[in-house]
Amino acid sequence: EKGGYEHFMQKEMYEQPKAVTDTLNPRLKGSRIEIEELGMTDEEIRAVRKIFIVACGSAYHTGVTAKYVFEGLARIPVEVDLASEFRYRDPILEEGTLVIIVSQSGETADSLAALREAKARGCRVLGIVNVVGSSIAREADNVMYTWAGPEIAVATTKAYSTQLIAEYLLALKFAHVRGRINDEELAGYIRDLQLLPQQIEMLLNNKEKIQKFANRYIAAKDVFFIGRGIDYAISLEGSLKLKEISYIHSEAYAAGELKHGTISLIEEGTLVAAVLTQEDLYKKMISNMVEVKTRGAFILAVTNADNVEVEKSADYVIYIPKNNKYFTNSLAVIPLQLFGYYVAIGKGCDVDKPRNLAKSVTVE
Numbered sequence: 224e225k226g227g228y229e230h231f232m233q234k235e236m237y238e239q240p241k242a243v244t245d246t247l248n249p250r251l252k253g254s255r256i257e258i259e260e261l262g263m264t265d266e267e268i269r270a271v272r273k274i275f276i277v278a279c280g281s282a283y284h285t286g287v288t289a290k291y292v293f294e295g296l297a298r299i300p301v302e303v304d305l306a307s308e309f310r311y312r313d314p315i316l317e318e319g320t321l322v323i324i325v326s327q328s329g330e331t332a333d334s335l336a337a338l339r340e341a342k343a344r345g346c347r348v349l350g351i352v353n354v355v356g357s358s359i360a361r362e363a364d365n366v367m368y369t370w371a372g373p374e375i376a377v378a379t380t381k382a383y384s385t386q387l388i389a390e391y392l393l394a395l396k397f398a399h400v401r402g403r404i405n406d407e408e409l410a411g412y413i414r415d416l417q418l419l420p421q422q423i424e425m426l427l428n429n430k431e432k433i434q435k436f437a438n439r440y441i442a443a444k445d446v447f448f449i450g451r452g453i454d455y456a457i458s459l460e461g462s463l464k465l466k467e468i469s470y471i472h473s474e475a476y477a478a479g480e481l482k483h484g485t486i487s488l489i490e491e492g493t494l495v496a497a498v499l500t501q502e503d504l505y506k507k508m509i510s511n512m513v514e515v516k517t518r519g520a521f522i523l524a525v526t527n528a529d530n531v532e533v534e535k536s537a538d539y540v541i542y543i544p545k546n547n548k549y550f551t552n553s554l555a556v557i558p559l560q561l562f563g564y565y566v567a568i569g570k571g572c573d574v575d576k577p578r579n580l581a582k583s584v585t586v587e
């Protein structure tokens with residue numbers, strides 16, 4: 224059932240090019256995006272004044288990414304909330320608020336409760352869900368399925384990647400309908416999205432380099448992930464992937480926050496994974512990298528293929544192929560998943576079933 228792979232997590236990582244294609248293609252009609260299941264007219268899309276994205280864990284991390292994409296492309300204010308917080312904090316849900324609940328299983332207790340709360344308060348609720356017919360899929364006003372197929376490993380990989388795709392599609396659709404991007408620009412974004420499956424495949428095929436590197440870190444005590452903007456969102460995911468399966472303590476920080484406390488934790492040899500895919504933030508990131516390096520950190524950088532400059536300040540560099548600045552999380556996540564996976568394997572951990580964790584968290 225693992226199809227020749229050693230672990231479900233490994234199999235599921237390798238299924239990502241297909242999962243992304245399967246989630247993308249049904250919504251592309253030539254150079255346009257059609258999301259019938261959204262059930263919203265153009266007029267209704269134009270009437271949205273605010274979006275809440277509510278989820279848990281990695282699904283929440285895709286919401287953090289989506290905030291940057293939605294706000295950047297469609298200029299709609301987005302709040303991202305952990306479902307366990309949203310449900311008890313009496314959120315301000317005014318008219319024109321769209322609530323998006325993101326969930327692989329469609330059964331996460333807090334996400335389901337948040338959905339019910341939003342509905343009771345009169346909001347339109349869209350589910351982005353992987354498991355067909357699950358509770359969240361049934362109770363949402365509309366559901367956009369991610370077509371990742373069954374995900375068995377506790378650590379999500381392919382469902383995460385397809386959630387990002389669903390969110391990019393929505394952001395582009397909203398941006399186009401609301402006149403923020405024209406037909407030509409939309410066609411360009413679609414071409415960039417269509418490059419993702421083969422680019423993901425390329426990164427998966429380069430696994431040896433990461434495996435070798437990961438083997439050096441199986442005894443690490445703490446690992447820090449840093450990034451700015453959309454790269455902060457991927458740092459959150461990279462950190463969770465590592466800690467949930469390898470039990471190594473890790474934290475993600477917006478790189479500009481380092482000097483507000485975290486930098487005191489950096490010691491000789493501490494691993495810092497720095498993600499820098501946003502050209503306008505390269506310089507700022509490099510200076511953050513230099514700051515930790517002078518305190519003894521060892522720096523793994525994940526950056527765009529053309530940013531060779533980074534080799535001056537990083538100790539080890541993983542390049543991702545060039546794509547649109549809004550979609551780089553889909554690529555940067557691959558080496559981070561592989562890193563978590565190989566560190567965990569190197570330590571002899573049960574990667575598919577890490578201790579204390581359940582695949583779907585159906586209790587509060």
Ligand code: M6R
Pocket residue numbers: 279280281282283325326327328329330331334377378379463467582583584
């Ligand atoms: O099924 P859901 O997407 O609602 O699950 C949410 C989280 O429990 C889940 O993403 C969790 O954080 C994963 N183990 C992360 O790999």
